[in-house]
Amino acid sequence: MKTDMQSVVVRFCGDSGDGMQLTGNMFSSLSAILGNEISTLPDFPAEIRAPQGTLGGVSGFQVHLGTGVYTPGDQADVIVAMNAAALKVCCLGSKFNHPGAKYVEADSMFKKDAIVIVDTDSFTDKDLEKALYKTDNPFVELGIPESVQIVPVAITTLTKESLKDSGMDNKSILKSRNMFALGIVCWLFNRPIDKAIEFLEGKFKKKPQLIAPNVKVLTDGFNYGNNLHLSISTVNIEKADDLPHGTYTSIAGNKATAWGLIAAAEKAGKRLFLGSYPITPATDIMQELAGRKDMGVMVVQAEDEIAGVCTAIGASFAGDLAATSTSGPGLSLKSEAIGLAVMAELPLVVIDVQRGGPSTGLPTKTEQTDLLQAIYGRNGECPAVVIAASTSANCFHFAYEAARIALENMTPVILLTDTYLANGTGLWRIPKMSELEPIHVAGVPQELKGKYNPALRDPETMIRYWATPGMEGFEHRNIGLERDAEKGSISTNPENHEKMILARKHKVEQVSNHIPELVVQGNKESDTLLVGWGSTEGHLHAAANILNCGLAHFNYIHPLPKNTQEVLSRYKRLVVCELNSGQFAAYLRSQMPHIHFEQYNEMMGQPFSVERIVENIKGTYKNSTF
């Protein structure tokens, strides 16, 4: 392993009670503070508390730090394994429960020249038995190659030793093991210990009694690496220097989404209302907003998904910026009500944090399989705007955009994110309210007082005028039934129905006048263009760099940016890469039938592997789809 690296991937893994998410988050934030770009991937089991020490209870947190960081990394350079089960899961990857499986680099979570730090105290016979080892030598049994550098550290014993005079009970002492591991990793990557201590003090501000023991263990872990000269060299990671200057934080996608809505509401001068129902992996959005009453946010935790969207539609009818947050199964339940918002032409933001489907599917895993449901999944001719975030941090921007487009165009907007973006974190440059794009909320001219009806539109934009209860002289009845294009009352007239279908379609299509054009990233002159949308941007960007080809990545999906066809027509070979069986490819073909699209698809509930994309596009991968 080199001592200077552009970027490095670290994975912390242990039992779900070992505090791996906290450790990983702290290390990531610390690295970001020290000037590294970061991208993180928490990977936790579906069970809240699986039996301790078992394979099903392994919780992992991967972070990629350095410069040119676009993804959390395919495989780790450094692994911290807090127990025998964690070592097995990391070593074998998806094959961890195959009897007799051995290390294969393509399957493993770590590279063949990785550093693996293990807590030797967690490899007793009982631990090995719980993790279903057959022999008493896990390293040989797993076939870990000699090129992997195993660093055995008695983390548990050393933590107990560190806190023996603290007066803490044994259980609390054991909970601090993760800090010892963090100390070693901080030493390994030359993170200054005082910075880490400062950070820890901030983290435990509300529980001051925990500061001293955690600082002690962290420091002892750091010094252990330093003094005992662990037989590995420390690593310097390059600082990011091409980032725009500004104030940064690290933020998870769901939080960024929630904050995007808060910012949009303030900009639009509207109160933010969220009607929602708990569902993995979207719940954090509701929880974040429920805690933001200081910003005046109103959250109704509804009795079901349908009531979630319906309370939001009620609030929208009454004049709020209204949103509902959900995941795939919830989007299915909300379909009819989204149709009502389309028909009633009310602004509404629907956030779908996609997860593995269909049905209950893989609730904690990531997938891009709700795309066609979002575009088409409603009865009748029912167009809505569909956009997608592509990094954890830009969830903020696209939530803001969803609100802007909804309020300006009197339409529901579906924002697609996914588990990967929602739980992952990235660097976010904190914007000022004054930098954010203005939001011109649809309204109604005063001249229409006494003459208003809900079918009246702005003659130029064809966007419906919005009058809300409480406005005197604008009383009206809105409906989910078809309305007369002039009078606004119920109509079953055949010509009127067609006219209204076209009016709603036109209204959504004209949104393309108010969104940015498509820009190709990477090598624009290449014959090959990777095409993607949503959360795969980082992986595709990294793959395009390696392949020296272009990337057309979409955040605006329905409608597409105006120059889409013109841009795509320039390339000889277009490969649509997505985490589904080809939904965006099918959509693009329907929009541009004369263009030939190839596809590359993965459906394993995991983000792309950059390496697999590259090998597939080159046609050298053993399971190549071409």
Next chain:
Amino acid sequence: MEAQEFKSDQYVRFCPGCGDHAITMALQKAMAQIGVPRHQVAVISGIGCSSRMPHYINTYGFNTIHGRGAAIATGVKTSHPELTVWQMTGDGDCLAIGGNHFIHSIRRNVDLNICLFNNRIYGLTKGQYSPTSPKGFVSKSSPFGTVERPFIPAELVMGARGTFFARTLDVDMPTTVNCMVRANAHKGASVIECLVNCVIFNNGTHSWIADREQRADHSIVLEHGKPMIFGKNRDMGLVLDGWDLKAVKIGENGITEKDILVHDATTKDPTLHRKLALMGQPTEAGIQPDDLPVALGVIRDVEEETYDAAVNQQIEQVRQQSKAHCFDELTRSLEQWDM
């Protein structure tokens, strides 16, 4: 204000002879009596005959989708508590497809005035049995008689910890208007079960009490603070016999008016309210329990904190205690660094 002001320009499309005509007129009268200006009123409905109502009332209105009126009304009222919100619904819309939203809006005690039109049939889909059709009821979807047990709406309301329940009859305009005015005065979810006749698919379903001849003997209009007296000759009354209600004749067996129960709609314990509301409720087709009169009027009217008020108060409270009031201030709470 005049009832006329609340009439919209839309032609009322209920079938001739339908009980919904009477409820429409009663609502317009009640709104005039209540006196809230039209622009401060929103009438929300789902789907069904009753849900056409918003089109005929000249206020803000929203005729939405089947069963979801309660959820949409909850959104309107919670976000804008200054509005007076009415929900129009029927036995199918409210108790079948919308049952979940109904019980939860009651549980939360959202300040809604809910008119539940009960004709014990699906009218708009042309004659299928509903959740309130008695067992054995023959309809297009139950040609051999339904084998299902029905809901009694009052029982559901009280089971969901409802704070207001009234019952009225399409042909009894004064009681209907009075129930609506009282429902509006009550802060919280106010349910008015409006017994309406479907002249096409379930004609005469409420004839036991709707027929003018029998009404006085078969029903009792409850009034808070007044003795529970009924009958053509106002000589019948209700007393407690052990745990049960019993109808007695004043002047017989030494019973005087003093022995008759006095109605207390405001007592928190719903036991007696429930017993009153269950009187004379048919659950099997063709069998009318005839020992006790059907209760009309305001049966339960209890004050408790409303959801909409509580939600808004909590936001106000947190805002006052918070240091951050806008996005730029909020971002300062983040761990941050310059790069």
